[in-house]
Amino acid sequence: MPFLGQDWRSPGWSWIKTEDGWKRFEFFGHDLGDDNNNELDLEELCDENKENVYVGNVCEVAAKKRKKDFVNNNTKTQFIYQEKWIYVQKESTRERHGYCTLGEAFNRLDFSSAIQDVRRFNYVVKLLQLIARSQLTSLSGAAQKNYFNVLEKIIKKVLDDQQNPRLIKDLLQDLSSTLCTLIREVGKSVLVGNINIWVCRLETILLWQQQLNNLQIPKQLTSGMTLSDLPLHMQNNILYKFSDASDIINLGQATPTLHMLSEDRHLWKKLCQFHFAEKQFCRHLVLSEKGLVDWKLMYFTLQKYYPKKEQYGDTLHFCKHCSILFWKDSGHPCTANDPDNCLMPVSPQHFIDLFKF
Helix, strand or coil: CCCCCCCCCCCCCEEEEECCEEEEECCCCCCCCCCCCCECCHHHHHCCCHHHHHHHHHHHHHHHHHHHHHHHHCCCCCCCCCCCEEECCCCCCCCCCCCCCHHHHHHHCCHHHHCCCCCCHHHHHHHHHHHHHHHHHHCCHHHHHHHHHHHHHHHHHHHHHCCCHHHHHHHHHHHHHHHHHHHHCECCECCCCCHHHHHHHHHHHHHHHHHHHCCCCCCCCCCCCCHHHCCHHHHHHHHHCCCCHHHHHHHHCCCHHHHHHHCCHHHHHHHHHHHCCHHHHHHCCCECCCCCECHHHHHHHHCCCCCCCCCCCCCEEEECCCCEEEECCCCCCCCCCCHHHHEEEECHHHHHHCCCC
16 A cells, blocks of 8 residues: 655654544654644643554554464464465565565465366475475464375365376375375474474374375266277377376276277377477486387486476466566556566466565
8 A cells, every 4th residue: 555654755644533533743853832723732642542553553453463373272273365476575675665575465366266177286285295395384373384285185076076196196195205204303303383283293194195096086977978988099189288297198098999099109109208308318218129219208208317397277377567476367566567478477486486585
């Protein structure tokens, strides 16, 4: 909100409520003897209204304390903000003091709603996985609560929809490994919160892993057309749309026809070209017994040395003009003449790097 003062960097004026309405209170800068109806004089302060300043401060402190106690006592509290964007500040300036942390950004960007969007689901899961691997101890206590609340919603969604269980299994495996290490080395690493809370969280993660392992996807009984009823060229086109090797292999196990299509050399060549550069091919060339390039084996060899290309339906965006991080469909208050040219998509790893100081 704008400052009500002569200098826009000032904290603003002080106001006090009187019988005639709100009046501005000044400690210095004006003669106390002036009879100005727009300002509060000394007698008025010392008489009947001096309690307003004290009472107002006490009420404000009490309200903040009640709000803080409610947040601390309610582990299911969600941090809801009206703005779905956050200013990424890395140092103090004349206008702004402090800096933005990873936990603050995680609370402000509404990841609880993002997981309900199929375009953002994989993006949020990957971000949670990166935080679990290296940034879990950098989160504040409030951000940790929000992290596990979002994770709980993801688990419930996967168990209900029976989709993407493999992604969540990888996430929980990394998270449980990190928690085991932190609990075992307690005292050497910084853990926000009581050790018993972390032990309870680890037990919950193990329970989630057991539920995912016991997940049984029922066979759909339908009399309509199935995937195997499609022509070969259409089944082949479906395989070419996949960017994950595990999806291709799993689909190839459905029928003998899909297995034959999933072993196509040209399919694995396209997959290698999508994820890796040609220079990387030359360094790790894999030949078959016939002297031809074994693209399938080459793919699994290359992924050991180089990261795969990430592909998401929707990501966070960063405005280089405003230094604001936001979801694109939510927008942000940009002051640039051409806002679209200032936008930059943010990968999960880039999101983590933004808050490394």
